[in-house]
Structures are given as structure tokens and as C-alpha cells.
Amino acid sequence: MKASVVANKDFTVGKIDNRVYGAFLEHLGRAIYEGIYEPDHASADQNGMRGDVAKLVKDLNVPVVRYPGGNFVSAYNWEDGVGPREERPTRLDLAWHTSDSNAVGVHEFADWCDSVGTEMMLAVNLGSRGVDDARNFLEYVNHPGGSYWSDLRIKNGRKEPFNVKMWCLGNEMDGPWQVGHKDADEYGKLAANTARAMRMFDSELELIVCGSSNADMASYPDWERIVLEHTYEHVDHISLHMYFANRDKDTPNYLALNHKLERYIETVAATIKQVKSKKRTKHDVYISFDEWNVWYHSNKQDREILDGGNGWPHAPGLLEDIYNFEDVLQVGLVLNSFIRHSDVVKIACIAQLVNVIAPIMTEKGGPAWKQTIYYPYYFASVYGRGTALNLLVNSPGYESNHEDNTPFVDLSSVHNEDDGTLSFFLVNRHGTESIEVDIDLQGFAAGEVIDHQVMTHSRLDAVNTAKNQSEVAPRKGEGAKVADGSLRLTLPPYSYQMVRVKL
Ligand code: AHR
Numbered sequence: 295m296k297a298s299v300v301a302n303k304d305f306t307v308g309k310i311d312n313r314v315y316g317a318f319l320e321h322l323g324r325a326i327y328e329g330i331y332e333p334d335h336a337s338a339d340q341n342g343m344r345g346d347v348a349k350l351v352k353d354l355n356v357p358v359v360r361y362p363g364g365n366f367v368s369a370y371n372w373e374d375g376v377g378p379r380e381e382r383p384t385r386l387d388l389a390w391h392t393s394d395s396n397a398v399g400v401h402e403f404a405d406w407c408d409s410v411g412t413e414m415m416l417a418v419n420l421g422s423r424g425v426d427d428a429r430n431f432l433e434y435v436n437h438p439g440g441s442y443w444s445d446l447r448i449k450n451g452r453k454e455p456f457n458v459k460m461w462c463l464g465n466e467m468d469g470p471w472q473v474g475h476k477d478a479d480e481y482g483k484l485a486a487n488t489a490r491a492m493r494m495f496d497s498e499l500e501l502i503v504c505g506s507s508n509a510d511m512a513s514y515p516d517w518e519r520i521v522l523e524h525t526y527e528h529v530d531h532i533s534l535h536m537y538f539a540n541r542d543k544d545t546p547n548y549l550a551l552n553h554k555l556e557r558y559i560e561t562v563a564a565t566i567k568q569v570k571s572k573k574r575t576k577h578d579v580y581i582s583f584d585e586w587n588v589w590y591h592s593n594k595q596d597r598e599i600l601d602g603g604n605g606w607p608h609a610p611g612l613l614e615d616i617y618n619f620e621d622v623l624q625v626g627l628v629l630n631s632f633i634r635h636s637d638v639v640k641i642a643c644i645a646q647l648v649n650v651i652a653p654i655m656t657e658k659g660g661p662a663w664k665q666t667i668y669y670p671y672y673f674a675s676v677y678g679r680g681t682a683l684n685l686l687v688n689s690p691g692y693e694s695n696h697e698d699n700t701p702f703v704d705l706s707s708v709h710n711e712d713d714g715t716l717s718f719f720l721v722n723r724h725g726t727e728s729i730e731v732d733i734d735l736q737g738f739a740a741g742e743v744i745d746h747q748v749m750t751h752s753r754l755d756a757v758n759t760a761k762n763q764s765e766v767a768p769r770k771g772e773g774a775k776v777a778d779g780s781l782r783l784t785l786p787p788y789s790y791q792m793v794r795v796k797l
Contacts, residue, residue: 295729297689297703301716301781303737307633307682310708311640312357314632315675316415318585318643319403320364322390322650323612326398328658329648330406335659342397343406346662350654351410351647354668355675360415360462360584360643361403365389367465368421368473372431375399376450386606388473393606400435404456414456415502415584415641420464420484421474428488432461432495460500460641462533462584463488463525466507468517478517482524489528502582502641505532509558515565522569522579531582531641534562537651538624539590545620545754545788549723550694552627552704556635559583563638582641583632588624588667589651591615613650617665619766619788620754626670626704626721626790633674633706633719636682644671655760663763666756669749670719673768673792677717677745680710689729703729703785709738716741716795722785733781738797740779745794746771750786768792 319325330351333342362370369388375396376382382396400416407414416435418428430443435456437444444455466472467481476484485503492499503525506514518532536555540548559581566579592615625644632642648654653668689701705720716738722729735741748771756766774783774793781795 295690295702295724295727297687297701297729297731299688299705299731299733300686301683301707301733301735301738303709305684306709307635307684308637310633310636310679310682312679313641314636314639315356315671315678316358316360316584316641316643317356317647318360318364318645319647320650321362321366321370321387321394322364322646323392323614324609324656325646325648325650325652327395327609329650329656331398331402332656332658339409341402341405343409344656344662347648347654347656348406348410350662350664350668351412354672356410356412356647358413358415358460358641358643359407359647360417363389363417363465365465365472367417367419370419372400372419372434376401376434376446390612391606392610392612393608395608400456401450401452413460414458415460415462416458417462417465418488420467420481420488421472424484425488425491429491429495432492436496459498460502461492462502462504463529464504466535467504468511468513469507478513478520479524482521485521486525486528489525493528500531501529502531502533502584503529505534505562507535509536509554515561518562518565519569522566526569526573526579527575527577529579531580532562532566533582533584534558535585535645536583537585537587537589538628539588540620541590545725546692546700546723547695548620549623549627550696550700551624552631553694553696553700555628555631559631559635559639580640581638583639584641584643585645586628586642587645587651588617588621589613589615591617592651611649614655615651616757617667618754619666619749619751619756622666622670622749622766622790623721623723623788625667626719629670629674629678630704630706630719630721633678633682633708657760661760661763663758663760666758666766669768670790673747674719677715677792677794678708678719680708680712683707683709703731714797715744716797718781718793720785720791720793722787722789724787726787728787729785731783731785735776735779735781735795741776741795741797743774743776743781743793744796745792746774746783747792748786749790750788754788
């Protein structure tokens with residue numbers, strides 16, 4: 295089987311915002327406690343943060359991490375997480391039916407972000423709280439000093455403000471599962487008022503308003519329209535979430551789900567344009583896809599723990615999806631979709647980063663290791679920076695539930711003008727056939743392949759574990775060559791590949 299592609303230097307989607315490779319960490323299960331924070335762990339630093347986890351995060355070059363939720367934020371009192379640790383209250387978390395010692399709060403999280411070289415994106419609580427709490431939190435975090443909340447921060451050990459630029463106006467407020475859930479009108483008004491108050495403090499903040507919590511929400515895309523009609527001039531991004539599942543063990547349809555993702559993005563992008571033209575403004579609003587990942591393997595365990603209902607455990611193992619090789623393909627496909635839509639998607643966060651539906655897993659007192667999906671996320675984050683190309687793809691395909699013709703070959707490409715490289719991220723959706731791909735490199739100087747990584751496995755359900763951490767891992771590819779102005783390579787059945795060409 296063969297596929298042909300045209301990659302023209304001047305036919306671009308645009309410059310990718312690096313924040314599209316962001317991540318998310320919530321006070322949920324073992325994401326924070328036993329995830330990034332475990333003071334008794336052999337690798338812990340003076341703040342109790344695990345060094346082995348920090349190293350894996352650093353390698354990913356994560357540009358931004360959203361915190362502290364998620365559903366958790368809708369009943370969170372940020373003040374509980376500041377001040378002397380021994381005086382911090384243990385609270386019940388209504389979202390996940392657990393308790394939280396508050397040993398980690400904004401100070402500890404900010405220090406951790408510094409240590410792994412990432413930027414912090416904070417969410418304010420618009421579920422159980424509102425405008426007043428948001429402005430107090432902002433004053434605490436960003437004001438230099440000389441006011442009640444900023445002086446409290448200084449008293450708590452942090453003289454310089456944290457200077458957080460990105461702020462989410464609540465989380466998934468369209469969801470009835472949310473503490474303080476609201477309808478679109480009610481939320482739109484609250485978000486606009488909160489944004490106005492926050493901008494009175496600092497007009498340069500980047501504010502993110504809640505869109506739909508998934509592409510199947512009943513009111514979508516009306517939710518976006520109504521919310522944006524209230525907030526358009528006051529916000530910079532609208533947040534979308536989507537999780538991917540293969541509950542029916544139907545691989546062809548599972549691997550076609552990124553069509554649904556792309557339609558979701560395109561519909562919301564059209565709604566943004568519609569509201570913009572109605573408002574007659576030059577101001578642009580983009581998409582912050584601040585929760586996405588595969589999530590379905592662990593639902594049973596999750597329900598069992600929550601429905602047990604006999605207590606409020608601290609940091610139980612919730613939503614600990616063990617990812618398999620098939621999920622490598624899915625995550626590669628989703629990242630390709632974000633690169634192809636990087637003109638409208640400026641922020642995206644894999645949800646989440648450690649233990650909870652995450653590329654990194656830990657054992658209490660034991661090792662931290664890379665789940666299978668770590669790799670496609672790593673390759674895109676590290677090598678997917680620059681200008682996204684608008685590729686012309688001619689590939690045989692199949693009819694899926696999500697598109698009449700789902701091409702067997704899915705790929706994206708990024709031209710990095712700074713280091714003179716062209717990177718390709720490719721997925722073969724065909725389960726039994728190899729595909730020869732010919733990529734016509736138009737307008738680029740002749741180049742050579744400098745890196746070629748391949749992921750395949752004889753079993754779609756192969757996983758990495760604490761004992762066998764490299765069952766699913768990339769290996770060096772062979773046979774990719776640039777000749778006569780074309781990059782040629784072969785994609786084995788069900789494979790993920792990353793190829794870099796030095797121009
Ligand atoms: O990431 C897990 C949960 O999924 C988040 O708390 C919530 O925002 C979403 O529904």
C-alpha cells in the first residue's frame with residue numbers, strides 16, 4: 295500500500311504556540327500526593343518533591359501546567375493551602391469524595407514548577423465561590439506587597455509575587471457533576487464579572503473561560519455561543535475538554551476519534567468567529583484545550599472506590615489508567631490534530647501528568663516510570679516546535695463511525711526555522727499492512743534524516759509496568775531517506791513514527 299504527501303514550505307498553518315504541549319495536575323487521587331510530592335521518598339528534595347518524577351517531567355519540556363483542578367477547584371479554598379503546614383486544615387473534597395491535607399498549596403506548586411522549568415496556569419473557584427475569592431487569590435499570588443493578601447504571601451515566605459499570567463475562570467461549569475454548576479447565562483455573567491475584576495487588577499492577564507466539558511454535551515455549541523456573548527471582550531481563550539475511549543474494543547473506530555476532535559475544534563472556532571463578527575471587535579479569542587487524554591481503562595476501579603463511600607481516603611489510587619500500545623497511536627493522532635489546528639488551539643494540556651490518567655506512574659516508596667503514551671507526547675513536545683505545515687495527504691482509507699474516509703496514514707509536520715529541521719509525526723492506522731509513504735518536500739533545501747524513531751508492538755494491549763518499564767518503547771527506525779527532493783519511509787502496521795530531517 296502507498297500514500298503520497300506534499301509538504302510545501304510556504305503552505306503553513308502558522309507558528310505553533312508551545313503551550314499546546316502543556317499538562318494538567320489536579321488534587322485528585324495520587325497526582326499530587328505520592329505523585330509529585332512524597333517527602334519520605336528516597337529521591338525527595340528539601341520540599342518533599344520527588345526527584346525521579348521531576349526528572350521525567352523536565353525531560354518532557356512541559357511549557358505550562360494547569361492547577362489545582364479540575365472538578366476539585368469548584369469547592370477549593372486556596373487559603374487552606376498556604377501558611378505553616380502544621381496549621382493547614384484537612385478538608386473533604388466533594389468532587390472525588392476524598393480528603394486533602396493541604397500539604398501542597400500554591401507555594402509548593404510554584405516552587406515545583408520552577409524546579410521542572412514550567413509555567414503555572416491557575417484556576418479560580420467559580421463553583422462554590424465567586425468574584426471576591428478570585429480577586430483575593432489574584433492579589434495574593436501577583437501583587438508585590440503592601441496589601442492584606444500580598445503581605446500574607448510575604449509573611450508565608452515568598453517575597454516576590456508569583457506573576458501568574460494564565461487564569462482559568464472555573465472548570466467545566468456546564469457539568470451537573472460540578473459543585474456550583476450553572477447554566478450558560480448564569481455562568482457567562484459570573485465569568486464576565488470575574489474577568490472584569492481580575493483585569494482591573496492587571497489588564498495583561500490571559501483569561502480562559504469554560505467551554506463545553508466534552509463534545510457530547512447536550513447544549514454544545516450553544517454553551518460556547520452564550521458564554522462568549524457575555525465574555526468575549528474580557529477573555530482570551532475558551533476552554534474545551536475531551537477524553538478518548540475504546541470501550542467496545544473497536545480499534546478502527548477508536549483510531550478515528552480524532553476526526554470528532556477536529557470537528558469539535560472547528561465548530562467552536564466557527565462560533566468564536568460568529569460572536570466576534572457580531573461584537574464588531576478586533577479582539578481574538580482562541581481555544582485552550584486544557585484537558586485531553588485517553589481515559590477509560592480505570593473507570594471500574596474508580597467507581598468501586600467512590601461508591602464504597604465508607605470514608606474520605608487521602609490520596610487513594612483513583613483514575614490510574616494503565617496505558618497500552620494502542621493508546622500510543624491514539625495520543626499520536628490527537629497531537630497531530632492539535633498541530634494541524636494550531637492556528638486556533640493555542641494551549642492544550644494532557645490530563646493529567648502523574649498517576650491520574652497520566653504518562654508518568656509512580657509507586658509509593660518505589661520507582662517512577664514512563665507509561666506507553668509518554669513517548670508520543672515527548673516527541674511532539676520536544677520536536678514539534680516551530681511552524682506547522684498544511685500538508686496535502688493522499689492516503690487510502692476506510693469508512694469509520696466518525697468520517698466517510700479515515701486515511702490509514704495520519705501525519706503532521708513542523709518546520710523549526712531556528713535549528714533548520716523538519717519533523718514528521720506519523721501514525722499507520724492499518725492493522726495488517728505496511729504503507730510506503732513518499733513526502734514531496736517542496737521549497738526546502740535538500741536534507742538528510744538525523745533521527746527516526748519507531749513504535750510498534752505485536753500486541754495492542756502491551757503495557758509498561760514498574761517491573762517491566764520498557765515493554766513498549768521507541769526503537770531506532772531504519773530506511774527513512776531523503777532523495778530527489780522527497781522523504782521516503784515505510785510505516786509498519788499499527789505504528790507510530792517520528793522522523794527529523796536536517797535541512
Ligand atoms: O481530569 C479528570 C477530570 O475530568 C477533571 O477533574 C474534570 O475537569 C474532568 O471532568
